[in-house]
Amino acid sequence: MADHQQGFSLIETLVALALLGLVSGTVYSSYTASMLGSEESAQTALATRFAKSKLDEISAIGVLDESRHQGTTGDGFRWRVEVTPIEDQETSAAQARQQPRGQRTAALAALVTVTVSWQGRNADRSVELTTVRLIAAQTSGEREG
Secondary structure, eight states: OOOOOOSOOHHHHHHHHHHHHHHHHHHHHHHHHHHHHHHHHHHHHHHHHHHHHHHHHHHHHOOOOSEEEEEEOTTSOEEEEEEEEEOOHHHHHHHHHHSOTTOEEOOSEEEEEEEEEEEOSSSEEEEEEEEEEEOOOOEEOOOOO
């Protein structure tokens, strides 16, 4: 009579469990890395939308003076807006020669930079948007009386 074995041996079962453990660990670490990357991506997208809304807010104001503003949001973002007038050096010199003494013409454009930063998982992260906005020429001066 032949002796027929039914089922798996102990060694076959241990090898199968070891392989299952290795594959499960690899899949889990890949999943975790993917979720962390997704979270960082979502934070970056949110910060970019906030920076864009700040640029739109600055554009809606209309008059841009040299200034710096900063603050925080309720969800942990820090923001900073810097407005720097841009003056064309040749135009400024020509206008200065043609204008009466004591008057000056403001810049026609301003560089607007919005920086939004936040604490990421391992390091500080930030998004910076910069644009040039045209502004109306403004003349200021003293009246002689």
